Amino acid sequence: xxxxxxxxxxxxxxxxxxxxxxxxxxxxTRPEMLSPETVKRIxxxxxxxxxxxxxxxxxxxxxxxxxxxxIVPDVANPFFPPLIRAAQMEADRSDLCxxxxxxxxxxxxxxxxxGRFTGQVEGLILASSRLSDERIQAHAALRPLVLINRDVExxxxxxxxxxxxxxxxxxxxxxxGHRHIVYVSGPTKSWSNKQxxxxxxxxxxxxxxxxxxxxxxxxxxxxxxxxxxxxxxxGATAAIAFDDLTAQGILAGLADRGIRVPEQFGVVGxxxxxxxxxxxxxxxxxxxSVEAGKAALxxxxxxxxxxxxxxxxxxxDTHLVVxxxxxGHGE
Amino acid sequence: xxxxxxxxxxxxxxxxxxxxxxxxxxxxTRPEMLSPETVKRIxxxxxxxxxxxxxxxxxxxxxxxxxxxxIVPDVANPFFPPLIRAAQMEADRSDLCxxxxxxxxxxxxxxxxxGRFTGQVEGLILASSRLSDERIQAHAALRPLVLINRDVExxxxxxxxxxxxxxxxxxxxxxxGHRHIVYVSGPTKSWSNKQxxxxxxxxxxxxxxxxxxxxxxxxxxxxxxxxxxxxxxxGATAAIAFDDLTAQGILAGLADRGIRVPEQFGVVGxxxxxxxxxxxxxxxxxxxSVEAGKAALxxxxxxxxxxxxxxxxxxxDTHLVVxxxxxGHGE
DNA sequence: CTGTTAGCGCCTTCAA
DNA sequence: TTGAAGGCGCTAACAG
Numbered sequence: 001x002x003x004x005x006x007x008x009x010x011x012x013x014x015x016x017x018x019x020x021x022x023x024x025x026x027x028x029t030r031p032e033m034l035s036p037e038t039v040k041r042i043x044x045x046x047x048x049x050x051x052x053x054x055x056x057x058x059x060x061x062x063x064x065x066x067x068x069x070x071i072v073p074d075v076a077n078p079f080f081p082p083l084i085r086a087a088q089m090e091a092d093r094s095d096l097c098x099x100x101x102x103x104x105x106x107x108x109x110x111x112x113x114x115g116r117f118t119g120q121v122e123g124l125i126l127a128s129s130r131l132s133d134e135r136i137q138a139h140a141a142l143r144p145l146v147l148i149n150r151d152v153e154x155x156x157x158x159x160x161x162x163x164x165x166x167x168x169x170x171x172x173x174x175x176x177g178h179r180h181i182v183y184v185s186g187p188t189k190s191w192s193n194k195q196x197x198x199x200x201x202x203x204x205x206x207x208x209x210x211x212x213x214x215x216x217x218x219x220x221x222x223x224x225x226x227x228x229x230x231x232x233x234x235g236a237t238a239a240i241a242f243d244d245l246t247a248q249g250i251l252a253g254l255a256d257r258g259i260r261v262p263e264q265f266g267v268v269g270x271x272x273x274x275x276x277x278x279x280x281x282x283x284x285x286x287x288x289s290v291e292a293g294k295a296a297l298x299x300x301x302x303x304x305x306x307x308x309x310x311x312x313x314x315x316x317d318t319h320l321v322v323x324x325x326x327x328g329h330g331e
Numbered sequence: 332x333x334x335x336x337x338x339x340x341x342x343x344x345x346x347x348x349x350x351x352x353x354x355x356x357x358x359x360t361r362p363e364m365l366s367p368e369t370v371k372r373i374x375x376x377x378x379x380x381x382x383x384x385x386x387x388x389x390x391x392x393x394x395x396x397x398x399x400x401x402i403v404p405d406v407a408n409p410f411f412p413p414l415i416r417a418a419q420m421e422a423d424r425s426d427l428c429x430x431x432x433x434x435x436x437x438x439x440x441x442x443x444x445x446g447r448f449t450g451q452v453e454g455l456i457l458a459s460s461r462l463s464d465e466r467i468q469a470h471a472a473l474r475p476l477v478l479i480n481r482d483v484e485x486x487x488x489x490x491x492x493x494x495x496x497x498x499x500x501x502x503x504x505x506x507x508g509h510r511h512i513v514y515v516s517g518p519t520k521s522w523s524n525k526q527x528x529x530x531x532x533x534x535x536x537x538x539x540x541x542x543x544x545x546x547x548x549x550x551x552x553x554x555x556x557x558x559x560x561x562x563x564x565x566g567a568t569a570a571i572a573f574d575d576l577t578a579q580g581i582l583a584g585l586a587d588r589g590i591r592v593p594e595q596f597g598v599v600g601x602x603x604x605x606x607x608x609x610x611x612x613x614x615x616x617x618x619x620s621v622e623a624g625k626a627a628l629x630x631x632x633x634x635x636x637x638x639x640x641x642x643x644x645x646x647x648d649t650h651l652v653v654x655x656x657x658x659g660h661g662e
Numbered sequence: 663c664t665g666t667t668a669g670c671g672c673c674t675t676c677a678a
Numbered sequence: 679t680t681g682a683a684g685g686c687g688c689t690a691a692c693a694g
Contacts, residue, residue, distance in 0.1 A: 009671055020681045025673055035679060055450040056396065057671030059387045060686050067430075067451075075416040078409065085406040088433045092440075097447055099398075100431035102419045109423075116428055119386040120398075221608040245608055252610040277552040277576055278609050279583040340687055351665045356689060366663060388687035391670050 008051045017045040069117040069124045071101035078273040086293030107131050114139050123300045144303035146296045156312040158296045163199035165285030165318030169240055169268045170203035178238045180210040182231050186219040186242030216246050224249020238266030244273045267325040280324035288316040339382045348376040400448040402432035403458045409604040417624030438462050445470050454631045475634035477627045487643040489627045494530035496616030496649030500599045501534035509569045511541040513562050517550040517573030547577050555580020569597030575604045598656040611655035619647040
C-alpha cells in the first residue's frame with residue numbers, strides 16, 4: 001500500500017484501464033461525471049500501479065495549490081507553538097499543506113518570506129506581523145491574508161484581548177485583600193504591553209487600588225528577578241507581570257529574599273505559557289493562542305472560498321487562571 | 332517595489348524586452364548564457380512590469396520545487412520549536428520553503444502527511460518519527476529523507492545522545508555524595524527513554540551506586556508528581572527524570588511533602604527545556620536540538636545534491652548543566 | 663549568444 | 679458518459 005512511484009502519470013493509468021487520460025483525471029477530481037463502474041476500474045488500476053496525482057501539475061493547471069503559509073516572528077517563543085499547532089490541525093482537516101516561516105522579528109525577512117511563499121500558496125496568515133501597514137495591504141491585495149494580533153483596518157484579523165484577563169486579575173487581587181499593586185511592564189513599544197498596562201491602571205482606578213509601574217527593560221526571567229528590589233520599595237503587596245517569564249523571575253527574586261508566596265506577596269503572570277508545570281504554579285492570564293490559530297485558519301478558508309473581502313475583526317477575550325501564587329492551597 | 336501581479340508571464344516580459352521567451356527564462360536562471368546587456372534589459376522590463384517567475388510552472392518543468400518538509404510529533408512540545416526554528420533558518424539560507432507537519436504522535440497521521448508532502452518537496456526531515464522502519468525505508472526510497480532521533484540503518488540520521496549527559500549527571504550525583512538514585516522513566520517505547528535508562532544503569536554500576544527504576548506512565552508534570560511516592564519508598568536520595576516536565580512534577584511532589592531540594596533530595600531533568608527560568612532552577616541535561624535541526628537540514632541539502640545515499644550517522648553528545656536542584660547556592 | 667520547439671502532468675472546454 | 683485537443687508557465691535541448 002501507498003507504494004508511490006516516480007514518473008507515473010495519468011497516461012499509464014489510462015492505458016492500464018483502457019480509457020482516455022481525461023477520464024483518469026475525472027475519476028479523481030469529478031467522479032460524479034463518470035459512471036460508477038468506470039471510476040472503480042480506473043481507481044483500481046491506479047491503486048495497482050501506485051499512481052498518485054501530481055500536485056504540481058494540478059496546481060499549474062488549476063491555480064489551486066492546496067497550500068497556505070503561516071509566518072511568525074519566532075517559532076521558539078513559547079507563545080507561538082500552540083498557535084502553530086492549532087492552525088496546522090485545522091489546515092489538516094481541509095487537506096491543506098502549511099508552510100511555516102520564521103521572520104526572526106525582522107520586517108525585511110518577513111517581506112522576503114511572503115514573497116517566496118506567495119507564488120505557491122492560496123493564502124497566508126501573519127502572526128504578530130512586523131510589517132508596515134502598507135506592506136501588509138500590498139500583500140493582502142494579491143492573496144487572501146489573515147492577521148493575528150495586528151489590527152489593520154480592512155484586513156481580516158484575529159485579536160487576543162489580554163485586557164479582559166488583566167482586569168480580572170486586578171479584581172481578584174482586590175478581592176483577596178490587596179490594596180496596593182504594581183505592574184511590571186515589558187517592552188515599551190509592544191502593543192500587548194500597552195494594552196496590559198492600561199488595563200491594570202483602569203481596573204485599579206475603578207476599584208480604588210493604588211498601582212505603581214515598574215519597568216523590566218526586557219521581558220525575561222533575569223529582568224523580573226532584578227525588578228524585585230524596585231517592586232518591594234513601592235510597598236505593594238502583589239505584582240502583575242507583563243508575561244510569565246518575568247513573573248517567574250519575580251518569584252525567584254522573592255525567594256532570594258525569603259519572602260513567601262502567596263502568603264506575603266502575590267504574583268500574577270500573563271500568557272499562561274508554563275501551564276501548571278511549575279511550583280508553586282503560577283496564577284496567570286490565559287492566552288487563547290490555540291483558538292487564535294484555529295480561528296485564523298478558518299477565516300482564511302472562508303476568504304479563499306468567497307473572494308468577498310469582508311472586514312472581519314475577531315476578538316478573543318482572555319480570563320484569569322487562578323493557581324497558587326495568589327492564593328494558597330488551603331483557601 | 333515588489334508589486335507582484337497576477338497572470339504576468341515570461342511572454343509579456345519577452346514582448347516588452349523584444350526577445351524570445353526562452354531568453355527571459357535564461358535571464359533568471361542562467362544569466363551567464365546571455366550577454367550582460369540583454370540580461371539587464373530583460374530584468375528591467377520584468378521589474379517594471381512587476382514580473383515574478385511562477386514557481387509552480389518551474390517546478391513542473393524541472394522537477395525541482397525548492398521545498399522541503401519537516402514533520403514533528405508535536406509542535407507544542409517545547410523540545411521541538413528550537414529545532415524547527417534552526418532548520419527553518421538553515422533552509423532560508425538556501426532559499427528553500429519549509430512545510431511543517433504535526434503528526435500528533437500518530438503513525439497514520441504521519442504517513443498521511445508524508446504522502447501529502449512528498450509530491451511537492453525535494454526532501455523530508457522526520458523528527459522523532461513514529462513510523463515503522465519499513466515505512467521509513469519506503470519513503471526514503473522515493474525522496475531524500477533525513478531522520479532526527481531515530482536510528483534506522485541506511486537512512487541518514489542525526490541523533491542526540493542524551494547518554495553522555497546522563498552519565499555526567501550520575502557522576503555528578505555520586506560526587507556530591509549520593510549512593511542510591513532512581514531513574515524516573517518516560518514512555519517505554521521511546522528511543523530516548525531507553526537510551527537514558529540504560530545510561531543511568533551503566534554509569535551507576537561503574538560508580539557503585541544503587542539504582543531503582545520508577546515508571547511515570549507518560550512524560551508529564553502530573554506523572555512526575557504522582558511518582559514521588561514510589562520514588563521515596565525506594566530510599567533513594569536523588570532522582571534523574573526522563574525529561575524536565577517530569578522533573579518539575581517531582582519537584583512539586585517533593586514540595587507537597589515538605590522535602591527540601593537540594594538539601595534533602597536531588598533532582599535532575601533532561602532536555603533543558605525550561606532554561607534557568609524556574610525556581611529553584613533545574614539541574615538538567617542539555618538537548619542540542621538547535622544543532623540537530625541545523626545539521627539535519629544541512630544533511631538533507633547534501634543528499635539532495637549528490638544522490639549518493641551514504642549511510643550517515645551524525646551523533647551529538649550532551650552535557651550536564653548544573654543548576655540549583657542538586658547543589659545549593661552556597662556551594 | 664539567441665530563437666524555435668517540445669514537452670513537464672494535469673485539467674477542461676468542446677464534440678461526439 | 680466519454681474522448682480529443684489545447685493550454686497552464688516555464689525550461690531545456692537543438693539549431694542557427
